[in-house]
Amino acid sequence: GYTNNHYQLRKKESEYPPNVRDNVRRAYLLNGPYQPDIEFPQTKGIEEENRKFVIDCYKEFTWIEYIIEMDASFCGSNIFMATEFENWKKKQGFRDHVGGPTSAPNQAYRKGQDLLNQSQHIETVLQRQSFQARSEYRVRLKAFVDCVRFLLKQELAFRVETTNVILKELGDAFFSVLIDESRDISVKKQMAVVIRFVDAKGCVIERFLGIVHVKQTTALLKATLEKLFLKHEFSIGRLRGQGYDGASNMRGQFGGLKTLIMNENESAYYVHCFPHQLQLALVGVAKNHPRVALLFNLTSNALNIVGVSCNRRDLLREKHTSKVIQKIQSGDILSGQGLNQETTLNFILMHSSVIDVLEIVIENALTSEQRGETCARLDQKQCFEFIFNLHLMKDILGITGELSRILQREYQEIVNAMTLVKVTKQRLNAMRNDGWDSFFVDVSSFCVKNDIIILNIDDPFVERRRSRRRVEVQLFIIDLQNQKLENRFNEVNTELLLCMVCVSPRDSFVAFDKEKLIRLAQFYPRDFSSKSLMLLSNQLETYILDVRFSNAFSELKGIGDLAKEKWLRSTRKNTVYLLVYMLMALALILPVATADISETIDDEAIMQLFQKMATRRGQL
Structure with missing residues (x-):
């Protein structure tokens, strides 16, 4: 994707080697124009009136790119054009730029679409494939997409380096652990381990860590988990939540494991994993x-x-x-x-x-x-x-x-x-x-x-x-x-969950309760000292007045929305209210809210995107 200052970092087309220029063009075309959703700054126009870029222009002029540092818009169709537009008073300038059918932007747009359409390439005409060859290629490509979907759904790594990416993504953040029973074809008892944390963008992430063979004893379960943590350099001291499948055959041993972990780390609270069906556990x-x-x-x-x-x-x-x-x-x-x-x-x-x-x-x-x-x-x-x-x-x-x-x-x-x-x-x-x-x-x-x-x-x-x-x-x-x-649902985790609700921004923070949020912080004595609790009390009062009067937070539905990019990238309030954000992250890692999942994308759209990324020998 693009960065905020990607325009200044772009090279001219002539600076790329000839054999990769088409791939560079494809990359920019597939990414599309950079259109950030921010609070656009106001500037004084010629008549000394405050003007600013309007986000609705993205819909009317889909080719527009907006560069935050320059407070200027560019033409995204003419990929390497560097003439900016800053006169926000006159939208007609955008229409004049597009011009007629033979204008430079329209010609650039058509050439870009032709580049992405492999069926119009000379190579395709010269090496036209039979209907059977095209069908077989489509079947292979769809099978590949199905395999990738399965791996993503199971949170399985594509290669060993993925674990290192997960560790880098986690960093020093707090996390919770989700454990479920699993059996292989030899009917050996296994333990599937998933970690849950909040990443740097404020998204709730769940990552599959591994499957380990275990014996049905509580002490050995804990030893196996500690060994897995040690292998990946995780500290059990940063563990802030536990979740287990109560419907599994190992539910008794999991209950003992929960107690052993809390004896070592009193802040690693067990919470019912809400996506699990409670009735399965009750039937079990x-x-x-x-x-x-x-x-x-x-x-x-x-x-x-x-x-x-x-x-x-x-x-x-x-x-x-x-x-x-x-x-x-x-x-x-x-x-x-x-x-x-x-x-x-x-x-x-x-x-x-x-x-x-x-x-x-x-x-x-x-x-x-x-x-x-x-x-x-x-x-x-x-x-x-x-x-x-x-x-x-x-x-x-x-x-x-x-x-x-x-x-x-x-x-x-x-x-x-x-x-x-x-x-x-x-x-x-x-x-x-x-x-x-x-x-x-x-x-x-x-x-x-x-x-x-x-x-x-x-x-x-x-x-x-x-x-x-x-x-x-x-x-x-x-x-x-x-x-x-x-x-x-014992007395402790019930109170913990009820306090957690007070973080929600829904309906203009109607659930906000300062005393309950301070009580929530008291559940984590390792993270909130007596001095921190005093600071948190004042910070919460300032925070609630701030966010209730800000339009940026009026449409938010849940804690996850509050912690994501509108909070981090636009307002930067996570740096202002450090203790509030820490409290928010601790609430999010509990296995209550659903983790962030990518939207479902049609197989055909994926295959067409793959086809457009480079010149392929196979044809759809």
């Missing part, structure tokens, strides 16, 4: 009970059997539609917009239809083995135990559903999310203490409607030589859910 912990694990196994098996072919899926829709019509006619359910739509039906509503399809599968089975296996699965899905656990998980996941969804939104929803954490815990406790009777009535009613035998809930059942009453299953699962929520 519920599977610690073997009956619930069996429930999900049986449900998955039923979906696989029914969905294995189009005929079975169509049969399921037909069966269920017929049952819905019967219930509407009998008055058991209501019809209307948004009610009883096939796309919203879950396994409970379709249970009887699934049973009908499984019975047909048994009748049409080709082998006795298939018939026997499906028959066994059918019996399991028609027993009271299956229905009991199915309704239990339906109610629990229904209670936690809103919380799971809101956590995956932008960080502006943190306040609502923390409120929902409390509400979810209250609802789970209410279900535990007072919800048994109504729950059992629902289960019994479902069993009666579907001809399933209702067992006496007070009778014990034998589970591997241990007597346990069915009511204990409900209490056990609810307690697991409460424990998981408490581990992920």
Whole structure:
């Protein structure tokens, strides 16, 4: 890309070797004119009136380049033209410069487009390729783009030097670590490590650091992480956040690792990684009970059997539609917009239809083995135990559903999310203490409607030589859910997140609270001394008055927008409010806000850009 003073640094075309001049022209043409979005300075015109460049000129005159140091505009179509324009009062000067079809700027523009269009080159005409050759070249090029997309999506390095680039990009900045379980083809336990930090431009960056083999012990996990940090010369003292996938098989060991790291560095706070689905973690912990694990196994098996072919899926829709019509006619359910739509039906509503399809599968089975296996699965899905656990998980996941969804939104929803954490815990406790009777009535009613035998809930059942009453299953699962929520949203990190919200510039900094921001700084005693806290108090008061009266910050939506280029390059307020910016960076490295991701670009656009960068032997 260009720098602010790229115009002064440009060489004349004649100064480049003849064999690279076309590539130089292509580079400038593909970059396009330099059009910075800044607060343009006002200058006095001929009539002593203050005038300045207007950003709307970029839209009307797409060829304009603006040079900050010179406060002047240039023609970007005539690439090496050096005559500037400074009379901001008369926009007509731009139109006069363009002129008619045969003017110098228009001729330069057409020649530039011809240079980028390889199909018009003499070499293309002399060496015209067959349709098959062009098609094969396109396939190879698209495969290359797909490979690059995969590597970028996985944050995988293209070559070893990329790690050095990451280290240089990080510098001495604070960072957080995101860890997830990974397995290779040999089913070895591995730990995937990603670091998250704020770069020099104020962007939140996540970089894949590596995959290391580990054993399932907490102490060895920490030793492995320290070894990886030592290899890349990272200091655990600069670690300011931790995030783990609570749905992985190693969630217990990750919990121990979190504690060990915080024992060594009290500022390395664990925060739930918002992009992770909370319900996956809650389902994962519920599977610690073997009956619930069996429930999900049986449900998955039923979906696989029914969905294995189009005929079975169509049969399921037909069966269920017929049952819905019967219930509407009998008055058991209501019809209307948004009610009883096939796309919203879950396994409970379709249970009887699934049973009908499984019975047909048994009748049409080709082998006795298939018939026997499906028959066994059918019996399991028609027993009271299956229905009991199915309704239990339906109610629990229904209670936690809103919380799971809101956590995956932008960080502006943190306040609502923390409120929902409390509400979810209250609802789970209410279900535990007072919800048994109504729950059992629902289960019994479902069993009666579907001809399933209702067992006496007070009778014990034998589970591997241990007597346990069915009511204990409900209490056990609810307690697991409460424990998981408490581990992920304890008092400390909940307060940390609520304080973090006060940094947001949304709605003219409506969430700003000086006392909470000072409290946020107190969470990081290594970075804010007592003296720094006193300075921060005064700095925050000046800062909020400054930014609220500045138009540059009126349209910002989140902390990430505030820390990016408008803050850094245009206003340079990060150098004025050093402590505020440090607080902002500490908030951003927590795995709450989504990291900056490049916009999706069409494959065809990428291939055309690649083709224009140089003369290619292959043709599209």
